[in-house]
Amino acid sequence: MPLIERPRTGPSATALARSPLPPERLLPLVADHPLPRMFDRWGPFPAVERVDGQDGAWDAVGKSRTLRLGDGGAVTETLVEFEAGRCFAYELTGFSDVFDRLVRGVRGDWGFEPDGTGTIARWTWEFAPRFGRGLLVRLVVAPLWRINMQRMMTAAVRELSR
Template sequence: MAQRLVAVTVHATASPDPATVHPIVMDIALPLIFTGFGPLPAVTGVRDQTGSWDHVGVSRRPVLSDGTTVFEQITSCSPPDSFAYEVSGLTNVLGRLVHGAIGSWDFARTAGGGTRIGWTYAFRPKRFRTLLVRLLIAPAWRLYMRRALAATRREVGRQTATTAE
C-alpha cells in the first residue's frame, strides 16, 4: 500500500535569476528563516553537518527551540533548478503524528529574468493520522512556510544587494 503524503506548497518571486537564487537558498542560515510560529518551534542552530549543504548525501541535525532535533539529508540536487531533502527523526509532538517529511525547492526563470521559487513540504503521516495532519498541521505549516519563504526572499535580496555594491 502506498504511503499517503500531505503536501503543502508555497511560492514567491525574487529578482535575481535561478543561478543566483539557488545557492543562496541552499546555504541560508536556518535560524534566520525558521523563527517559530505559534506552537511550531524555531530553529536555533544546526549540528552534526557532514559537509557543505550543496550536494546529495550531506546531512545535518537542526536544533529546535523546544529542545528537540530533526535529521535532514539532501536526496537530490540539480542546480540551478531544484533540490530536495528528507526530514526524519522528529521527537517532538509532530513526531507522534508523522514519520517525517520530504521537502523540495524549485527555481524557475520568470519572463522578466527573475526567479519563481516553489517550496513543497510533504508530510508522511503515521497510520490513522492523515486526516489530523491534513486538517490541523498542514494549515499551520503553510503559514509557517509563508513566513520562512518571505524571510528567504528578503535574505536573497540582501545578499544580492551586498554583492552588487
C-alpha cells in the same frame, strides 16, 4: 530509498515567492541560508536554534545534518536531490518532539523557475503521516504549516534578493 516516492500522495503545503535574481544565483543562497535565521518560532512550530554536523555547503546528495529545535527536540535532515540552478530536495526524519507522534517524516522540495530576468521559487513540504494521523495532518498541521512557510519564505527570499 527516499522516504516519500513521487508522485506526491501525502498531505502537503506549498509556498511561492518571486526574486529578481536568476535561479542559478538564488538557489545556492537559499540552500545555504542559515536555518536559525529562517525558522523562527511561530504558533505551535518551534524555532531551529542551531544546526549540527553540517560540513561545507548544502549542495550534494547524501549530506546530512541535525537540526536542534527550540522545544528541545531534534530532527535529521538529509539532502536527497540537488540540481544546480533548478532544485533541491531533502528529507526530515527522526523527529524527537511532538512531530514524531504525527509524522514518520517530511520531504521538502525547493524548485526555481526562470521568470523573465528573475525567479519564481516554490517550496513544498510533503508529510508522511503516522498511521491514523493523516486526517489531522491534512486538516490542521499542513494548513498551519503553509501559513508559516509562506511567511518564512517571503522574508528569506526578500533578504537574499537584496
